Amino acid sequence: MSLKPARILPIIALCAMTVLSACGSGSAKSDLVEGKVNVVTSFYPLYYFASEIGGDRANVVNLIPAGVEPHDWTPKSGDIDTTSNAQLFLYNGAGLEGWMEGFLKGLGSDSKVVTVETSKGIDLIEGNPEEEGHHADEAEPNTGEQHASAEHDHSGLEVDPHTWVSPRSAMVMAANIFDAYVKADPDHKAEYESRYEDLSSRLKALDSKFKDGLAGFAKRDIVVSHQAFGYLCRDYKLNQVAIMGLSPEAEPRAQDLLQITQFVKEHDVRYIFFEELVSDQLAETLAAEAKVDTLVLNPVEGLTPEQEQAGDNYFTLMERNLENLQKALQCLR
Structure with missing residues (x-):
């Protein structure tokens, strides 16, 4: 879209x-x-x-x-x-x-x-990796860059809005x-x-919980379904590699998925993160190909009806994100 x-x-x-x-x-x-x-x-x-x-x-x-x-x-x-x-x-x-x-x-x-x-x-984080042709094996830590191709459906965004x-x-x-x-x-x-x-x-x-809770991990790579975590990665010194772009419908090519699969294996990534408001099909496919598991990393763009009924809010979702990030990075110490 x-x-x-x-x-x-x-x-x-x-x-x-x-x-x-x-x-x-x-x-x-x-x-x-x-x-x-x-x-x-x-x-x-x-x-x-x-x-x-x-x-x-x-x-x-x-x-x-x-x-x-x-x-x-x-x-x-x-x-x-x-x-x-x-x-x-x-x-x-x-x-x-x-x-x-x-x-x-x-x-x-x-x-x-x-x-x-x-x-x-x-x-603001400027530039759109969907238009700049960044690749998983070229992603730099702490920038929130994602794996994407210039041939993808461009979102038209000039900055990361998340x-x-x-x-x-x-x-x-x-x-x-x-x-x-x-x-x-x-x-x-x-x-x-x-x-x-x-x-x-x-x-x-x-902020203190994220700063302290994410400190001390030797490796900082996370693989996510949607490039929504650039500011989180910049502020807490992580590196996101995303399957899809700034718009969650900016779909990757088959060769892009193969490159991300190779990145997952070479960097010993144990979890692929997906989110609840969009399809997890690509994340599940990539996880199966790379023989790793999946976890939720929520961009907190909205609540599901179930979360709304349970009384979840910005803080409960963000604290759950921290727990899942720690679980994923724990494997990479």
Whole structure:
């Protein structure tokens, strides 16, 4: 699937002009609550951070429902209507929401919603390995580079958008959300500040857990299904080799899979990581070919319905990621 905004614009324009059902979008204008700061978020991590900081002062509506991969989602007219009537619209930026340009135009000139790019201020990882022809045997540690070919379906992304997967980047995003609340509702700054400081301290503790928990491993290679862990790898000195690109549908060629299989064997990699919101077929195929096992490494792009029902959140998923990373790297000491 291409994330190029130019291909999405006609769809958004049609949605803006046509009254469509918002069924499946997880939002409707009726979701807005009078007397609260109404916040619309583009995907789960922002919904969670905004809910934690906003508390009972805010009504947070997430556009993408549980179990839907953000790269596969496009907005409906109901989503535009909800957002145009909210006070804040929080989105990741860095190219994640390929539909954003048309969506913002669809809000209309009379909308008073304040849009906030939450990745602003993060040192973004530039370049798209899908277009640069990196290979598994050329991947450099600590950069988050992936194995890919220039002949692959390009995502059109100029930077890695998966900022939130690193707790250090998540701290910046939380600070941007806090600032947005204060500007929207300055009379209750003290309340937002108290909740933000609590969230920030938990993110700092999570950062320490990753830093300490991943220290001391001699080898740093992880093989993942989707190139979503560049910021995590950069901040905690790991090297990701990915089967698919920045978009999880940027499929590899047969010869690419053979090269990754060779990389797995030569570097004594014991686990292939997959994620729950996209098919694990390629990861399972590669693991079977290389005679290794699979583990989940969650990019925390959204919750499955089961995770939602179990009360999972950003922190529980990230702590599970740490446990699985430690399990995989333990084999490589």
